[in-house]
Amino acid sequence: MRTPTVPPPIDPSSRIESPVQQWLAGRGWAAFEFQQEVWQAIAQGRSGMLHATTGSGKTYAVWLGILDRLLHDHPPDRGAEPLRAIWLTPMRALAADTTRALSQPLHALAPQWTIGQRTGDTPASERARQDRRFPTVLVTTPESLSLMLTRANAREELRSVEYVVVDEWHELIGSKRGVQVQLAMARLWQFNTRLVAWGLSATLGNLREAMEVLCQPAIAQGTAPEPALVRGRIDKSLVIDTLIPPEPGKYSWAGHLGARMQQPVVDEIAKSGTTLVFTNVRSQAEIWYQLLLEARPEWAGEIALHHGSMDKATRDWVEQGLKAGTLRAVVATSSLDLGVDFLPVERVLQIGSAKGVARIMQRAGRSGHAPGRSSRLTLVPTNTMELIEAAAARRAAYAGRVEERQSPDKPLDVLVQHLVTIALGGGFVAAQLYAEVRTAWAYRSLTQQEFDWALAFCERGGASLTAYPDYHRIVMNEEGVYHVPDRGIAKRHRLGIGTIVSDASMQVKYMSGANIGTIEEGFIARLRQGDCFFFAGKLLEFVRVREMAAYVKKAAKNKGTVPSWQGSKMALSTELGDAVLEMMQRAAQGDFFEPELQASRPMLQTQARLSRIPTPDTLLVEAFTSREGHHLYVYPFAGRHVHLGLASLLGWRLARQQPNTFSMSVNDYGFELVSAQPFNVTPVVDTSVFDTAQLLHDVLASLNSTELAQRRFREIARVAGLVFSGYPGQPKSTRQLQASSGLFFEVFRKYDEGNLLLTQAQKEVLSQELEISRLRATLKKMSKLRVDYVQLRHPSPMSLPLMVERFREQLTTEQLSTRLDRIIRDMENDPG
Structure with missing residues (x-):
């Protein structure tokens, strides 16, 4: 919660007792029921998870409960307190905003207590002041907390911490950053067994599991009270609608309608208050900023751009303009997804599909960010399928069908980094640290053998690096305590702490x-x-x-390219894919009641005429023969990552039965296989090719798994400290980093086959890039569906976008346009 614009009336029947309640009463506020529930749980010494809609009051729900207990246990008239509370935020941009929110009641009720920030943006002078004495309350990031654990007197400095809050837990739990948080929490609980921890989230489907992941160290020790799961329910309306494109047409492909939406988007911004325009990638944000300026040059200075690659000073200027209400619109990526308060924002536009229900709800919450105000998000489709997706997303969001997020399973690169961190932070005894690490959810099944391997890797560099002193990062002294003996190794480790790895x-x-x-x-x-x-x-x-x-x-010219950033495209979630199929079924039954379905009706009717409309109970398979060869289209609606694995797997299995060479293309709805030679489609039609037996073997055989694993190993090598990115002002180039990690990969393959980091690289390829668990579930689902097999005379509206995906790799824009014009003309001229 941040300060409500119009505070709810205070309940006259409530008794004002604590300083926190008096502070609330003085501002004319009354607590919501869920906030009181959180306060009661904190008063009982319980950790927990609070799930509530964005802008409903989560921050004060937890903070005022913590502050109330701190004031009770440590009377403020005794002077400044040591570090008592840590507030973890996933983004540095949130730190300043969070600090302001926490400061208001803190300064009013305990003016001698201090609050500070510690992130990568904290000035050196402020860090030096904190090094002498930490503030009473510290707002920081996972990386900065891990750095605090490397301090030689970490135990003495951090054993006073009584409360930890992890904001936007949904944003961390599914990544290695979340594992980093789990290990830090296990350490803090070891320092203080009475520690209380709370997670905050607005968009999670597996709340109880998410709570257990955060609170596992307390649960594991068996003496802490049972954690509390609090669901905040307040009357806050969510409006999701769609900006319908003029004449979407019968055929559409990725980006086809994008430029046509320029004027409708401009018109919406012109008649609205402050507007956030979200895109999914930075290059798209750059393009849409230029489109808005091109349409309305007079808006220069009133609209702005915001993404993570821009200079911090510029981003700060944009954020201040949003807060002050001086900007008409800001085009942004996920850099503005999370909890910063922009009260003047009335409207959110989402360009293209958000690909997930959680992301839609998160971005919608950027508008009307206060209790009692409506949140409104308008979806702007860039192709006709995204119209259907918009209707499906609205229905799924209103039904609360939010995606689940799982913690990674014992990533050993993070463990290796953590071992060196703790060795720096006062040292450790191996048996004690093994027991501590196993209290973290991600490592609850960590074996003694795996821990010993990680320990030996830190101590001697594994079987292949024993001769190199730089990889002897920890040593054991006579008392059996491991520590870091070399100042150079210590310095490089502190500079490399973290799990966020991007290209140079x-x-x-x-x-x-x-x-x-x-x-x-x-x-x-x-x-x-x-x-x-x-x-x-x-x-x-x-x-x-x-x-x-x-x-x-x-530039003096008026034309230029747009930078492309690495990183995979976001994939359609299972929840949203299922919702889209439900919408398609309504269309197949002649129900076009939703405005988005009505607008996409020409495309859907053309799909029905030339082929079939997919439904939840059927698997649409299309075949087509062209001058290029023989095409097969399959539509599982499982997202592009799963479809990449499926296309490779099916191509390999079909070629094993009958030697052939396939090329492929994928999108979020399906995939295409193309071969010059005809092939037998019977295993697809009878679903035998979807068998999950020998799945792991066949997936690895169908892909260049060594190349995929080597690419994934670059990240693992960096996190595990094998590759050093360089000193400040002297970064290493991408080529240097890739060469270094590639060398380690080959050395380990040849001389250290048992290296568990190699095993982890393959495991991450399967779990993250190919989503092997989703792939297995999709194959099982496909094998039970009724197959609708259609031999096409012309490309269908659903197959053409897959053709375009492949053409874009081969043709210029003009050649692509000519080819598409001919395909559509042939279809329109066919009387059948």
Whole structure:
């Protein structure tokens, strides 16, 4: 919760007793029922999880309960207190906003107590002040908390911590950053067994499991009270609607309607208050910022751009403009997804599909961010299938069908990093740390053998690095305590702490030296002097590279490219895929009641005429023969990551029965296999090719699994401390980092086959890139569905987008347009 615009009336029958209640009464506020429930649980010494809609009052629900207990246990008139509470936030951008919210009651009720921030953006002078004495309340990030654990006197400094709050827990739980939090929590609980921890979330489908993941160290010790799961329910309306494109047409593919939506989006912004325009990727944000300026040049200075690659000073300026209500609109990526309060924001537009129900609800909550105000999100489809997806997303969101998020299972690279961290932070005894680590949810099944391997890897570099002193990072002294013996190793470890790994980026600077932001090195490497590109809303001309910085000047031309950033496209979630199929079934039954279905009716009726409409009970399989060869289209609606694995698997299994070579393309709805030679489709029609027996073997055989594992190993090597990214101001290039990690990968394969980091790389390829559990579940589901097999005379509206995905890799924009025009003309001229 942040400060409500219109406070709810105070209940005159309630007795004002504690200082916190008096503070509330003085502001004319009354607590919601769920906030009181949280306060009661905290007063009982219970940890827990609070799930409530964005802007409903989560922050004060937990903070005022904690503050009430702190004031009770430590009277404020005794002077400044040591560090008592840590508030973890997943983003540095949230730290300042959170600090302001926590400060108001703290300064009013305990003016001698202090509050501070500690993130990567904290000035050196402030960090030095904290090094002498931590504040009473500290707002920080997972990485900064891990850094605090490397301090030699970490136990003495942190044993006073009584409360830890993990904000936006849904954003962390499914990643290695969440595992980093779990290990830090296990350490803090070991320092203070009476520690109380709370997680906050607005969008999670598996709440009880998420609570257990966070509170597992307390649960494991068996003496803490049972954690409390609190669901906040207040009257806060959520409005999700769609900006219907003019004449969507019978055929549409990815991005087909994007530019056509320029004027409708401009019109919506013009008649609304402050608006957030969300895109899914940074390149799309750059494009839409230019589209808005192109349509309304007079808005220059009233609209802004915000994404994670832009300079921090610029992002801060944009955020302040949103808070002050001086900006008409901001085009943003997930950099503005999370909890910063922008009370003036009235409207949220989502360009393209949000791909998940949780993301839709999270972004909707950026508007009307206060109790009693409505949140409104308008979906802006960029192709006709996204119209159907919009209707499905609205229905799923209103029904509360939110995605679940699971913790990674014992990532050993994070464990290796943690062992060195604790060795720096006062040292450890192996048996004691093994018991402690196993209280973290992710490592609850960690075996003694796996722990011993990680310990030996930190101590000697494993079987293949024993001869290199740089990889002897910890040693055991005579008392049996492991510590870090070398100052250089300690310094490199502290600089490398964290689990966020991205491709090396380069600073983008004006010739004057002023910083603009960062772009991945690979994009800059493709530029020649004089090339122009859009970045941070500006058209820039590339001049030269010097010392890992790209120098630019303002371009005199009016055209340029848009940078592309690495990272996989977001995939359709299972929940949203199922909801889309339910919408398709309604259309197949002639029900076009939803406005989005009515707008997509020409496409759906064309699909029904040329083929079939997919439904939850059927699996649509289409075959088509063209000059390119023989095409097979399958539509499981399982998301692009699963479809990549499925396409590779089916192609390999079909070719095993009858030698053939396939090319493929995938999108969120299905996949295409194309071969020059005809092939037998019977195993697809009778579903025998979807068998899950020997799945792991066949998936690995169907892919270049070694290359995929080597790419994944680059991240693992960095997290485990094998590869050092460089000192501040002296970063290593992408080529250097890739060469180093590639060398380790080959050395381990040849001389250390039992290296568990290699096993982890393969495991992560299967679980994260190919989503093997979803792939297995999808195959089982497909094998039980009735197959609708259709031999096409012309590409169907659902098959054409898959053709376009493949054509884009082979054809220029003009060639692609000519090819599509011919395909559509042939279809329209066919009387049948």
